[in-house]
Amino acid sequence: MTQSAPVPRLSPPRVSLFGSSILAIAGSLDRRQVDDVARGLGLSVRWASGVHQTLTELQDRAAICLLDCTRGSDALRIARTVRAERPKAVLIGVIDPARPESTLDAFRAGVFDVLPSPLVPWDLSAVISNAQDLAELASDAPQEHVEVSPYGVFGSSPAMRKIVELLPRVAPSRCPILLYGERGTGREMLARAIHGHSRRSTAFVAVDCSSATPQELEHELFGSVSQRRGDGQEERRSMERVTTEGKLYQCSGGTLFLMNVAEMPGRVQAKLHRVLRDREAVLSSEKRRIELDIRPMAAVEPGFESAVDEGRLRRDLYERLSLIRIELPPLRQRREDVPFLANHFLKETCRVNGAPIKTLTRSALTLLAALPWRGNAPELRALLERLVLLTPHGSIRLEDVLAQVRLDGSDIAAAGGTTLREARLRFERDYIAAVVRQHHGRMGEAAAALGIQRTNLYRKLRQLSVLRQARGPRTGG
Numbered sequence: 001m002t003q004s005a006p007v008p009r010l011s012p013p014r015v016s017l018f019g020s021s022i023l024a025i026a027g028s029l030d031r032r033q034v035d036d037v038a039r040g041l042g043l044s045v046r047w048a049s050g051v052h053q054t055l056t057e058l059q060d061r062a063a064i065c066l067l068d069c070t071r072g073s074d075a076l077r078i079a080r081t082v083r084a085e086r087p088k089a090v091l092i093g094v095i096d097p098a099r100p101e102s103t104l105d106a107f108r109a110g111v112f113d114v115l116p117s118p119l120v121p122w123d124l125s126a127v128i129s130n131a132q133d134l135a136e137l138a139s140d141a142p143q144e145h146v147e148v149s150p151y152g153v154f155g156s157s158p159a160m161r162k163i164v165e166l167l168p169r170v171a172p173s174r175c176p177i178l179l180y181g182e183r184g185t186g187r188e189m190l191a192r193a194i195h196g197h198s199r200r201s202t203a204f205v206a207v208d209c210s211s212a213t214p215q216e217l218e219h220e221l222f223g224s225v226s227q228r229r230g231d232g233q234e235e236r237r238s239m240e241r242v243t244t245e246g247k248l249y250q251c252s253g254g255t256l257f258l259m260n261v262a263e264m265p266g267r268v269q270a271k272l273h274r275v276l277r278d279r280e281a282v283l284s285s286e287k288r289r290i291e292l293d294i295r296p297m298a299a300v301e302p303g304f305e306s307a308v309d310e311g312r313l314r315r316d317l318y319e320r321l322s323l324i325r326i327e328l329p330p331l332r333q334r335r336e337d338v339p340f341l342a343n344h345f346l347k348e349t350c351r352v353n354g355a356p357i358k359t360l361t362r363s364a365l366t367l368l369a370a371l372p373w374r375g376n377a378p379e380l381r382a383l384l385e386r387l388v389l390l391t392p393h394g395s396i397r398l399e400d401v402l403a404q405v406r407l408d409g410s411d412i413a414a415a416g417g418t419t420l421r422e423a424r425l426r427f428e429r430d431y432i433a434a435v436v437r438q439h440h441g442r443m444g445e446a447a448a449a450l451g452i453q454r455t456n457l458y459r460k461l462r463q464l465s466v467l468r469q470a471r472g473p474r475t476g477g
Contacts, residue, residue, distance in 0.1 A: 083110035110356035155337035181328030184376030
């Protein structure tokens with residue numbers, strides 16, 4: 001057998017989170033080869049022989065684990081156990097290139113990436129660098145950092161911190177609240193969080209005012225109330241009637257959450273306003289007056305004021321609903337929260353679909369934070385669901401995200417007549433411009449996010465003719 005060539009000395013990868021060693025699980029791996037490759041990377045190797053010893057060596061910290069996947073079912077069992085018990089560990093599988101089906105089996109078991117046997121130093125170095133990105137993300141963004149408050153509100157941006165600081169003051173009261181923001185900004189989630197941390201012990205009832213005919217909506221809110229005889233003046237002076245099957249009766253002592261309130265018919269608006277103003281009604285079946293302790297909340301979108309100005313929404317009802325107004329910013333105005341939300345949605349999607357836990361590389365997260373997200377959080381969640389189902393490997397990379405989105409945020413469309421070189425140039429131009437916009441024209445921060453020198457970033461911007469459009473209104477360094 002010929003002696004292998006000397007292993008070249010490579011620039012050591014960043015190993016601050018892993019220490020200076022990697023864990024290899026004994027099997028048919030060539031120990032001398034693995035030791036030589038690791039030594040060329042400035043690392044040492046710790047060896048384990050089974051599940052128990054592997055879990056003991058990994059403990060609770062992030063670590064690289066090199067797994068011999070040529071061992072078949074035994075190796076896959078170890079991979080699944082490590083993934084369940086030590087989710088921050090990064091599994092790298094060594095496969096037999098003559099058995100391509102083993103690659104898919106390894107990914108299904110939760111392996112981060114695979115390498116063919118025999119190992120090549122350059123390949124192992126690249127995989128460890130990707131694994132380092134993963135471990136840093138796992139270390140920098142634990143679950144308790146994502147949920148910045150006991151209210152379950154995700155995000156640590158200044159805009160979300162203001163909302164979180166406001167919640168303890170508004171939750172205990174019965175004051176009406178108007179939640180103002182685009183669809184997908186979490187209006188109902190915030191309403192449920194406020195209700196859950198209030199002193200209101202009964203139901204949270206959501207009503208979509210646009211999903212029914214006027215008669216159906218009136219029946220949904222008030223129940224099956226028989227028509228009263230008498231002139232209109234008498235009816236306006238008297239209390240409204242409700243039945244036990246109506247939502248107003250059912251949420252007494254709780255919260256009534258109204259969506260699309262501007263589409264509520266005028267007659268129903270008037271009746272609802274009287275109930276909210278008087279806080280009482282007549283229980284139709286017993287013909288007696290009852291108290292209706294209802295806290296109303298309404299979700300409205302930008303431009304909602306025009307419905308009041310045009311008379312589509314009664315001003316007295318609007319004023320009663322908007323005693324406290326909370327504005328929820330769109331996702332594009334709180335890009336700092338995108339990595340946390342993306343990791344949360346990714347973990348949730350993997351769990352729901354019974355898929356091995358996948359991760360997002362730092363470059364993929366940078367791209368996600370730069371996208372416009374016109375559909376806000378639901379659009380981000382849908383993208384992560386597609387990536388979980390369509391990405392074959394354990395790490396979702398920049399190119400995986402690019403395969404599912406365009407950098408302007410629109411749906412993927414075939415660009416006919418475009419050469420590979422033109423496509424690469426367009427990607428480089430759009431990606432760099434997006435990162436610069438994400439950092440509001442601060443070139444030092446953008447260069448650091450891109451992993452290049454600031455002078456190189458300026459040169460790239462000039463070469464790609466995107467300097468002015470990328471920097472936008474701010475030009476700070």
